[in-house]
Amino acid sequence: MAFKQVEADSFHWLVDMLESVEVGLVVLDLDFRVQVWNGFMENHSGITASRIREKVLFDVFPDIPKAWLSRKVDAVALLNTRAFTSWEQRPYLFKFRNTRPITGTEEYMFQNLTISPLSGPSGEVEKVCLMVYDVTNIASSKRALERANAQLAKLSTTDRLTGLLNRGTWENLVDAEYERYRRYGHATSLVMFDIDHFKKVNDSYGHLAGDEVIKHAADLTKNNLRQSDTSGRYGGEEFGIILPETDAEGAQVICERIREAMEKSVVETSVASIQYTISMGIAELSDKPENYMQWMQQADEALYAAKAGGRNRVKIFGR
Numbered sequence: 001m002a003f004k005q006v007e008a009d010s011f012h013w014l015v016d017m018l019e020s021v022e023v024g025l026v027v028l029d030l031d032f033r034v035q036v037w038n039g040f041m042e043n044h045s046g047i048t049a050s051r052i053r054e055k056v057l058f059d060v061f062p063d064i065p066k067a068w069l070s071r072k073v074d075a076v077a078l079l080n081t082r083a084f085t086s087w088e089q090r091p092y093l094f095k096f097r098n099t100r101p102i103t104g105t106e107e108y109m110f111q112n113l114t115i116s117p118l119s120g121p122s123g124e125v126e127k128v129c130l131m132v133y134d135v136t137n138i139a140s141s142k143r144a145l146e147r148a149n150a151q152l153a154k155l156s157t158t159d160r161l162t163g164l165l166n167r168g169t170w171e172n173l174v175d176a177e178y179e180r181y182r183r184y185g186h187a188t189s190l191v192m193f194d195i196d197h198f199k200k201v202n203d204s205y206g207h208l209a210g211d212e213v214i215k216h217a218a219d220l221t222k223n224n225l226r227q228s229d230t231s232g233r234y235g236g237e238e239f240g241i242i243l244p245e246t247d248a249e250g251a252q253v254i255c256e257r258i259r260e261a262m263e264k265s266v267v268e269t270s271v272a273s274i275q276y277t278i279s280m281g282i283a284e285l286s287d288k289p290e291n292y293m294q295w296m297q298q299a300d301e302a303l304y305a306a307k308a309g310g311r312n313r314v315k316i317f318g319r
């Protein structure tokens with residue numbers, strides 16, 4: 001008798017603990033009718049155990065992916081084994097609002113889910129238990145870390161002032177474009193350009209105003225190019241553009257457009273309204289260059305020819 005009492009007491013305590021544990025516990029029969037719904041589930045769903053008991057889970061939560069959960073539960077029942085899904089595969093099963101103050105940036109609670117088989121007296125699986133773990137804290141820090149890493153990756157490939165690709169990244173793409181030409185032979189052109197008498201801008205208006213001019217030139221360049229064209233900041237006031245599928249004549253049209261846009265612009269800085277021009281060199285890729293560096297050298301020679309010819313102009317290599 002005393003032994004029975006102890007057993008009854010521990011059963012009572014166990015139920016109390018399951019009621020208050022910070023894990024969602026749901027027992028379903030194999031038709032998905034809710035048998036058990038603990039305190040965690042009540043608190044986060046706002047639905048009491050007495051209201052949901054014997055209801056089909058999918059009727060109460062139409063958002064739950066029925067086919068997916070049925071497949072999982074069927075496998076658990078058939079194989080009499082546990083199944084697990086993490087928030088990385090599926091962020092949540094129950095769409096509960098995130099109520100944690102420290103991870104308040106996440107809108108919904110991230111959940112890990114375990115599905116366990118529950119056997120009847122005959123040993124056959126009659127029910128399953130869903131255990132829902134709130135992993136919002138973990139998910140939130142992992143996502144913050146991923147965002148920070150993506151930001152870092154971006155910072156290491158781009159130039160801070162202009163947002164254009166930095167020299168190393170851009171040169172790698174010139175190399176890749178050179179290899180693409182060697183394989184497929186499609187027309188492709190390279191442009192190098194440089195702001196004219198930029199030293200005077202710095203000397204007259206200061207370095208910060210000079211920076212604003214550099215940024216202006218970068219923005220105008222970006223706005224005048226197609227998505228498939230790639231621009232990079234090659235040096236201080238020197239830029240490069242890769243124009244795939246473009247011959248020298250096509251490149252000239254694009255370059256003239258950019259050159260004219262810059263000539264017509266006025267950069268309103270805090271110290272002065274500044275006007276500037278650029279000189280541009282184009283090299284359409286041919287079979288001559290033995291590597292991408294020689295191709296860049298050709299564009300650079302064309303740029304110097306533009307400078308020598310009086311600046312504020314576009315020159316094509318070899319013409």
Ligand SMILES: Nc1nc2c(ncn2[C@@H]2O[C@H](COP(=O)(O)OP(=O)(O)OP(=O)(O)O)[C@@H](O)[C@H]2O)c(=O)[nH]1
Nearest residue numbers: 194195196197198199200202207208210211236237
């Ligand atoms: N503000 C600013 N100036 C820079 C930056 N990088 C390089 N410069 C300056 O750019 C100027 C480049 O001058 P030069 O190479 O002599 O050429 P230039 O005066 O543009 O003359 P040409 O190219 O011959 O037309 C130098 O005064 C550098 O200090 C930068 O990031 N910001």
